[in-house]
Amino acid sequence: MCAADDYLPDLDVRVIAFSLRKEHLHVLLAAVPGAGLEIPAARVGVSQPLEEAASSQLYRLTGLRETYLEQLYTYGETLGRPGARLVSVVYFALVPAPLAARENHASSMQQDALQADWFPLVSLPTLAREHAEILAYALRRLRYKLEYSAVGFQLLPEAFTLSELQRIYEMILGETLDKRNFRRRILQAGIIEPTALLRGGEGRPARLYRYRPDAVAEVKTRRLFP
């Protein structure tokens, strides 16, 4: 035991990763022996920046870099033993939907190493400690962010159709949107642009769009108050 222990609670970094799989929003959760399902955690190395710890944890989990990652909140979790403290800096991440081909491939291999897996947000199992509340807060923030920023694209592969994009918005917001209004507004915003490609399938082929890398991600929200 160390004298300073009184004031040095344990510290880790956790990542809530959202992704679309099979038309539903999923989260990445880790099965921790003896504790149940948790938001996956990682220790922070000496003189390792917090965000980098989160980012390399996300790489370990998904095999992806350069995904959207943002600090969410810092929780002082109460563990079972009295006096024991765990401070978790929680990040949330948006992981692009996999192309159909690699869906059960490279990424799941990475996950197995940490016993992490994707769970659909509808019909979620019981989580450890306060993790259900933390996750609920992350989802609220995601919904809220979707309303004033362009963050939705981070959940899609590089090229996507407007119908796919609309379905994402509907899925996260939990309501249906008018097709014409949706297209008008999303195109006016000037953050996506058409490509020369079409995607075939059942019905008329759809034009593929892509996110404009030069576009400002955050749109200035109209001030309303006052």
Place this chain on the structure above:
Amino acid sequence: MCAADDYLPDLDVRVIAFSLRKEHLHVLLAAVPGAGLEIPAARVGVSQPLEEAASSQLYRLTGLRETYLEQLYTYGETLGRPGARLVSVVYFALVPAPLAARENHASSMQQDALQADWFPLVSLPTLAREHAEILAYALRRLRYKLEYSAVGFQLLPEAFTLSELQRIYEMILGETLDKRNFRRRILQAGIIEPTALLRGGEGRPARLYRYRPDAVAEVKTRRLFP
């Protein structure tokens, strides 16, 4: 030295307190011997919730409870020595403007105990380490929050005139607002209500308003994207 030290950076809680003094926005800063001016910090007690540590720090600094307090961000600060880490959970607080009578009274007594004092945001002295950036971020968040929530009232005493309220908005947003539009919108929002009182002075006396305690603090922002 303890074996776990590698993974247990030092942890504290800091509070950025904004307040209006003499027609300018001020911040509370502490002079730390050997380190210069800092955002005031407090240790977190064993099994003390983070927010409570911040809230009692704010009480120590200002003598006030029940002020607006919100978690801002968690920084891993780099100290001088290599390998040394300090993780700070930073909160920001809005402290009501003092009534003219008690301006240099009870509250400054409390501050002296911790060598903390109010500094105007215009013409700010040099701060320790990364604290200037952290403060700039807090100010951005305050501006942003002002645009979609009712948080501005937290900087005023219980009763205030519409002109005073408008000056707060102008001061924080750094732009002038139209008087008639301001009044129309703030009254339509239904979060303040007139009292029976007037405040005299030079010129026509102004009606006093107060924040409606039953009002929803956060107004739903019109979705814009898309």
Place this chain on the structure above:
DNA sequence: ATAATAGTGTCTCTCAGACATTATTTA
């Protein structure tokens, strides 16, 4: 009476929201 501050109404233009039909493909 003059200086200082409080208080009040209208018009225009933009944009969100509601709404139905045609176009192109595969089976």
Place this chain on the structure above:
DNA sequence: TAAATAATGTCTGAGAGACACTATTAT
């Protein structure tokens, strides 16, 4: 040719933003 999905335009109502004068008090 039927079924499936993509693509497109207009009208209306609400509200943001621009704008100038009258009212009430102290000096």
